[in-house]
Amino acid sequence: MCLGIPARIIAIKDAALGSAVAETDGVRREINLAMLVIQDTPLESLIGRWVLLHVGFAMAVIDEQQAMASLALLKEADDE
Amino acid sequence: MAEADCITLAHGAGGRASEELIQQVFINAFGQHNSTPLQDCAALDIAELSVPGSRLAFTTDSFVVSPLTFPGGDIGKLAVCGTVNDLAVSGATPMYLSVGFILEEGLPMAELKSIVQSMARTAKQANVAIVTGDTKVVSKGQVDKIFINTSGVGVIPPGIKVQSNLAKKGDVILLNGFIGDHGAAVMLARQELGFEANLASDCAPLNALIAKILQVCPDISVMRDATRGGVGTVLSEIAKASQVTIALDEARLPIRRETQAICELLGMDPLFFANEGLAVFIVAEKHSAVVLAVMQNDEFGQNACQIGLVTDSGEDLFYINNTFGSKRMIELPYGIQLPRIC
Amino acid sequence: MNDQFTSQAFRDPALVSQLVTQINKLASAVAKRLARPVQVMEVCGGHTHAIFHSGINQLLNKDLEFIHGPGCPVCVLPTEAIDQAAFVAQQPDTILTSFGDVLRVPGSEGSLQQIKAKGADIRVLYSPFDAIELAQTNPDKQVVFFAIGFDTTMPSIAFTILEAKRRKLANIKFLCFHIRLLPTLTTLLDKGEVKLDGFVGPGHVSIVLGTKVYTPIAQKYHKPLVIAGFEPVDFLQAVLQLLLQLQQGRCEIENAYTRVVSEHGNLAAQNAMKRVFENSVISWRGMGNIPHSVGSLKADYALFDASKGLAQRPAGRQEPSYCAQVLIGKRKPDQCPYFRKTCNPENPLGALMVSSEGACAAYHKYKQSSPQAVQQEAPADG
Numbered sequence: 037m038c039l040g041i042p043a044r045i046i047a048i049k050d051a052a053l054g055s056a057v058a059e060t061d062g063v064r065r066e067i068n069l070a071m072l073v074i075q076d077t078p079l080e081s082l083i084g085r086w087v088l089l090h091v092g093f094a095m096a097v098i099d100e101q102q103a104m105a106s107l108a109l110l111k112e113a114d115d116e
Numbered sequence: 117m118a119e120a121d122c123i124t125l126a127h128g129a130g131g132r133a134s135e136e137l138i139q140q141v142f143i144n145a146f147g148q149h150n151s152t153p154l155q156d157c158a159a160l161d162i163a164e165l166s167v168p169g170s171r172l173a174f175t176t177d178s179f180v181v182s183p184l185t186f187p188g189g190d191i192g193k194l195a196v197c198g199t200v201n202d203l204a205v206s207g208a209t210p211m212y213l214s215v216g217f218i219l220e221e222g223l224p225m226a227e228l229k230s231i232v233q234s235m236a237r238t239a240k241q242a243n244v245a246i247v248t249g250d251t252k253v254v255s256k257g258q259v260d261k262i263f264i265n266t267s268g269v270g271v272i273p274p275g276i277k278v279q280s281n282l283a284k285k286g287d288v289i290l291l292n293g294f295i296g297d298h299g300a301a302v303m304l305a306r307q308e309l310g311f312e313a314n315l316a317s318d319c320a321p322l323n324a325l326i327a328k329i330l331q332v333c334p335d336i337s338v339m340r341d342a343t344r345g346g347v348g349t350v351l352s353e354i355a356k357a358s359q360v361t362i363a364l365d366e367a368r369l370p371i372r373r374e375t376q377a378i379c380e381l382l383g384m385d386p387l388f389f390a391n392e393g394l395a396v397f398i399v400a401e402k403h404s405a406v407v408l409a410v411m412q413n414d415e416f417g418q419n420a421c422q423i424g425l426v427t428d429s430g431e432d433l434f435y436i437n438n439t440f441g442s443k444r445m446i447e448l449p450y451g452i453q454l455p456r457i458c
Numbered sequence: 459m460n461d462q463f464t465s466q467a468f469r470d471p472a473l474v475s476q477l478v479t480q481i482n483k484l485a486s487a488v489a490k491r492l493a494r495p496v497q498v499m500e501v502c503g504g505h506t507h508a509i510f511h512s513g514i515n516q517l518l519n520k521d522l523e524f525i526h527g528p529g530c531p532v533c534v535l536p537t538e539a540i541d542q543a544a545f546v547a548q549q550p551d552t553i554l555t556s557f558g559d560v561l562r563v564p565g566s567e568g569s570l571q572q573i574k575a576k577g578a579d580i581r582v583l584y585s586p587f588d589a590i591e592l593a594q595t596n597p598d599k600q601v602v603f604f605a606i607g608f609d610t611t612m613p614s615i616a617f618t619i620l621e622a623k624r625r626k627l628a629n630i631k632f633l634c635f636h637i638r639l640l641p642t643l644t645t646l647l648d649k650g651e652v653k654l655d656g657f658v659g660p661g662h663v664s665i666v667l668g669t670k671v672y673t674p675i676a677q678k679y680h681k682p683l684v685i686a687g688f689e690p691v692d693f694l695q696a697v698l699q700l701l702l703q704l705q706q707g708r709c710e711i712e713n714a715y716t717r718v719v720s721e722h723g724n725l726a727a728q729n730a731m732k733r734v735f736e737n738s739v740i741s742w743r744g745m746g747n748i749p750h751s752v753g754s755l756k757a758d759y760a761l762f763d764a765s766k767g768l769a770q771r772p773a774g775r776q777e778p779s780y781c782a783q784v785l786i787g788k789r790k791p792d793q794c795p796y797f798r799k800t801c802n803p804e805n806p807l808g809a810l811m812v813s814s815e816g817a818c819a820a821y822h823k824y825k826q827s828s829p830q831a832v833q834q835e836a837p838a839d840g
Contacts (some may be wrong), residue, residue: 038458038504038610038688038815039383040662042464053621060464061377063313068587070617071727086464088665088718089381091457091557092310092585093614095665095727096718103467103717110473110695113480309584380465382558382584383814439471440690442513445825450803451571454558455584457611458503458532458815 040090042098043067051079058089068093123223128253141229142249145236146215149247158247160212162271169274173208175199176267182260184231186305188298188316191264192234194392197321198343199268200242204323205339205395207278207330208270210242215249216265221256231262242321244268275334282337283358287426288404290397291370292325292417293318295347299389300375309382309455313374320393325414329397332406338398345448348387350396352434352448361433363443364424369436382455387446389453398426468689477694478517484701489521496522497653498700499787501643502660503530503815504688510824512690522697525654525787526820528642529663531607532559532813533785534742539635540565542768543604546633547578553596555589556604558582562812569812570604586618593622593630602764605634610662612636612752613727616734619755619762631764636735636752637742639663640671645748647679652787656700658693659685661715668723672711680709687715734759743809744785781808784817791821798822 043058043065054069056079069079072087072094087094126133149158164170179195189197196213203210215235219228239246298317303309322341329336338358340350355362371386379386393416399407404422411417424436435443488496500506506526509515515524528534540563547554547570554570561571561582574580579599583589586603593601605615615632622630639660646652659672664685675683682703686696696714703710713719733756740751755763780796783789791797791810801807803822810816 038502038507038660038662039381039456040610040665040688041377041381060381062374063311063377063381065311065381068585068614068617070730071613071724073726088662090610090662091614092587093617095610095613095662096720096724098464099717106695106716107467107473110476110691113476308581310588311584438513439469440474440512440514440517441471442516444511444513445823447823447825451562454561454582456559456814457557457607458507458530458559458813 040088040095042086043089044086045082045084045094048079048083054079056082056094058087058094060089065092071095072097121225123219123221123225123228123253125221125253125255128219128251134251137251141225141232142251145232146239146246149245158212160247160269162211164209164271164273167274171272173203173206173270173272174267175202175206176265177202178263178265180260180263181302183305184227184261186302186317188301189319189392190231190234191262192231193238193319195264195266196235196238196242196244197319197392199266200244200321200323201341201395203268203270204326205278205341206272207276207339208272209327210244210268210270210323213239213244213246213266213268215246217249217251218259218263219251219253220259220261221253223261228262238321242323276330278336278339280338280340280354281357283354283360283362283398283426284337284400285360285426285429286401287337287398288401288422289351289362289364289424289426290399290404290408290411290420290422291347291394292322292397292411292420293394294370294372294375294419295394296371296375296379296386296389296391298392299346300378300386302390304378311378311381313378315372315374318391318393320416322393322395322416325411325416326395328410328414329407332410333399333403336397336399336403336407338396340396342391342394342396344390346386346388346390347394347396348385348446349448352446354396354398355432355434358426359430359432360426361428361431362424362435363427364436366436366438366444368421368423370419370421370423383458384453384455385449388449465689468687468691470691473691474694477691477698478514481522481694481698481701482519484698484705485519485522488701488704492655495520496701496704497525497655498522498658498697499525499527499652499654499656500658501527501529501639502663503533503813504662505658505660505686505693506530506817506820507815508688508690508693510820514690514694522701525652526784526817527657527787528646528745528785529608529639529660530810530813530815531611531637532563533809533816534637534745535560535563535606535635535809536741536743537565539606540570541567542765543570543633544568544573544578545768546602546764547573547580549600551598552600552602553579553581553592554602554604555581555583555592557606559813560604560606562806563809564806564812586615587621589630590618590622590625590627593627597629599629601630603630603632605632605636608637608639608660608663609666610660612731612735613666613724616727616730619734619759620730622762623759631762632755633764634735634752634754635740637740637748638750639667641748641750642745643675644679645745646786647675647681649786654681654787655704656681657683658696658700659683661685661687661692661719664713664715664719664723666724666727669711669713669719669721671723676709676711682709682712684712684714685719687718744782781810784810791818794818
C-alpha cells in the first residue's frame with residue numbers, strides 16, 4: 037500500500053500501451069503510465085519527469101516546484 | 117570418440133563415458149594432481165602440518181545458485197571462492213579442494229565446460245589446487261542443471277586463533293567492500309521482478325588479502341565470510357557468540373546506490389543480502405589503521421572501510437546508529453526476504 | 459537535472475532535528491492543556507513502519523503518543539482469503555501469483571509459503587501487470603493473481619484487468635480482497651472505541667483519492683487529519699501541522715504531501731476502479747464488516763474473476779482476540795500476552811506479526827516496549 041519510490045521516466049516504450057522505462061539510482065524498469073494519461077497530451081512529454089512508482093505503475097508526477105517550496109519553507113522556519 | 121554435446125546418464129555410470137568426461141573436461145581443466153594416475157583419493161603431503169602448533173582447517177560448502185551465470189561470475193567461480201574464503205577467514209592458508217558435481221541429464225556440455233574452466237581459472241587465481249572429485253548424473257528434473265559441492269583443506273599456522281567469540285569492547289568493525297552486491301546481482305539476473313541495473317556479484321577469493329592482514333595483525337579478533345545471510349547475520353552471530361554490543365554507523369555503511377535503490381523499491385535490507393567476496397573483520401582499535409591500509413592496497417579491498425564498533429560487552433545487542441540520532445535494533449529475518457508492497 | 463527534491467532531501471537530518479524540536483515543544487504545550495499525552499493515529503501501516511525504521515519515536519517525547527491504525531492490507535486479510543488463495547494454488551495447471559507480503563500469513567491449512575513447499579506453483583511478482591506476460595507465455599496454465607491492498611494498489615489491479623480484457627486473454631484471473639481506506643476510517647470512528655485527537659493520513663492512498671474525500675472526518679467526526687508522505691521529514695511535518703491545529707483549536711483536512719497529492723486525486727485511477735470492481739461488505743480481521751470492499755468484479759469482467767465458483771468456506775482458524783485490539787490501536791503489541799512468547803515471526807498467531815507493516819512485527823523487529831508492557835506469563839488457553 038505504501039511503498040512508493042520516486043523514479044525518472046527515461047523513455048517511452050509503447051505509447052499505445054502506456055509503457056515506459058523509468059530509472060532511479062541506476063536501476064531501470066519497464067513501468068505503466070495508465071494513471072498519468074491525460075487526453076491530448078503525448079506521453080513523450082513525460083520524459084525526464086519524476087514520478088512516484090508503486091508496484092510498477094506511475095501514481096503521480098512529482099511536482100518539483102511544490103517539493104522545492106516545501107523544503108524552502110522548512111529551511112526558512114529554522115531561521116526564525 | 118566424438119564428444120557428446122550434452123550430459124547423459126551414461127556419464128555418471130562409471131564406465132567409458134564417465135572416464136572420458138573426467139579426462140576431457142575435469143582433468144583437462146584442473147590438471148592431474150602430482151601427475152599420478154587417477155586414484156580413489158588424493159594423497160597429500162602437507163609439510164606445513166609438521167610445524168608444531170599448526171592445525172588442519174577443513175570446510176565444505178554446496179552451491180545451487182540460479183541462474184548459473186550472472187554478472188561478475190558463475191556457479192563455478194562461486195564454488196571455489198566460497199570454500200577458499202571459509203578457509204581463509206579461519207586463519208588458514210587454503211591448499212586443496214575437492215569438487216563433487218551432481219549433473220542433470222541433458223545439461224549442455226558447453227555449459228559444463230564453461231563452468232569447469234571458470235573453476236580452474238579461479239583456483240589458479242587463488243593459488244589452490246582441485247585434486248579430487250566425483251560426478252553423479254541424475255534424470256532430468258531431479259536437480260536444477262548443476263549442483264556443486266566443494267570441500268577444502270588448509271593449514272592454520274601456529275599462533276593464529278580466529279573465532280567468532282573473541283570480539284571485545286573497543287574493537288573496530290571493518291569490511292573490505294560494498295554490502296549486498298552479490299545478492300542484488302543474482303536477484304536481478306533471475307529476471308523475475310523486472311529490474312535491470314549495472315550490478316555485478318562481488319565474488320572473489322580473499323585469501324591473499326587475508327594473508328596480508330594476518331601479517332600485520334596476527335591476533336585479529338574475528339574474521340567472518342559474509343555469505344548467505346549477509347553482513348547482518350554474521351554480525352548478529354558474532355554479537356551472540358562474543359556476548360558484546362555491536363553498533364554500526366548508518367552513514368558509514370558502504371552500499372552502492374543501485375543496491376540501495378533495489379532495496380528501497382522492493383522493501384528489502386541490504387544487510388541481509390548475500391555477498392561472495394566480502395568479509396567482516398573485527399580488530400583491536402590500535403591495529404585498525406594499519407589493517408585498513410593493507411586492505412585498501414589490495415585488489416579486493418579498495419573500498420574497505422570501518423562500519424562500526426564493539427561498544428560494550430556482557431550483553432548481546434546489535435543496532436545501527438542512524439543519521440537522526442536514533443538506534444535501530446537489528447533482528448535476523450526469519451527466512452528469505454520477500455519483495456513487499458507495503 | 460535537479461533531483462534535490464527526491465527522497466534524500468526529505469531525510470535531511472538537520473530538518474528532522476528541527477522538526478523534532480518544534481514538535482516536542484508543541485506536544486508538551488498541548489498535552490499540558492489536555493492533562494494527558496496527545497494521541498495521534500497514524501492510519502497507514504507504512505507510516506508505522508517508517509516511525510520505527512527511522513527511530514522517530516525515540517526522538518519524540520512522551521507527550522505525544524502514536525496509536526497504530528489498521529491501514530495494513532495484509533494484517534486485515536481474513537483467514538478465508540488465504541484459504542481461497544491456497545485452494546486456487548492447488549488446482550491443476552495453475553500458477554498463483556501474488557505480492558511477497560502475503561506469503562507468510564497463516565491460513566487454516568498453512569501459509570501460502572507452506573503450500574508452495576508442498577508443490578503448488580506460487581510466484582511472487584513485483585507488479586500485477588507482470589501477470590499478463592506470465593499468462594501469455596504460459597498459455598496452457600491458468601494464471602491467478604491474488605490481489606490485495608487498499609486504494610493505493612487497487613488502481614494498478616484495475617488497469618491490469620482492463621488490459622487483460624483488451625488482449626482477450628483466456629487464462630488469467632484475479633482473486634481480489636480489497637479494502638477501502640475511507641470506510642475503514644469511518645467504521646473505526648463509528649465504533650468509538652479508540653480515543654484519539656487526530657490522524658496522520660495515508661500519503662499514497664491520497665494520491666488516488668485526493669484530499670476532498672476526507673472532509674467528513676473533520677466535519678462529522680471532528681478529528682483533524684493531515685496527509686503525510688513517508689520520508690521522515692514528510693511524516694514529522696504532518697505531525698507538526700496536526701499539533702498546530704490542536705493548539706489553535708482548528709479541525710481541518712490538511713495536505714502535507716503536496717508534491718504528489720491533489721484535491722481531487724487521480725481521476726484515471728478512480729474511473730478504472732469504478733469500471734472493474736464490484737462493491738460488497740466483507741468481514742475483515744479485527745475490523746469486522748466494512749462496506750464498499752471488493753471481493754469480486756463487475757459482470758463485464760466475470761471471465762477474469764477467480765472468486766466465481768469458489769465455495770465460501772468458513773474459516774477454521776481462530777486467532778486470539780488481542781489481534782483485533784492491536785489492529786485498531788486499542789492495545790499495543792507488547793500489551794498482548796502472547797507477544798514474543800507464543801507469537802513471533804517464526805510462529806505468528808495472526809497477520810500483524812507476519813506483515814512487515816503489522817504493528818506486532820514492527821515492535822518485534824525494532825524491539826520496542828510500551829510503558830504498560832505485559833510481563834506475566836501468557837494464558838494457557840488459545
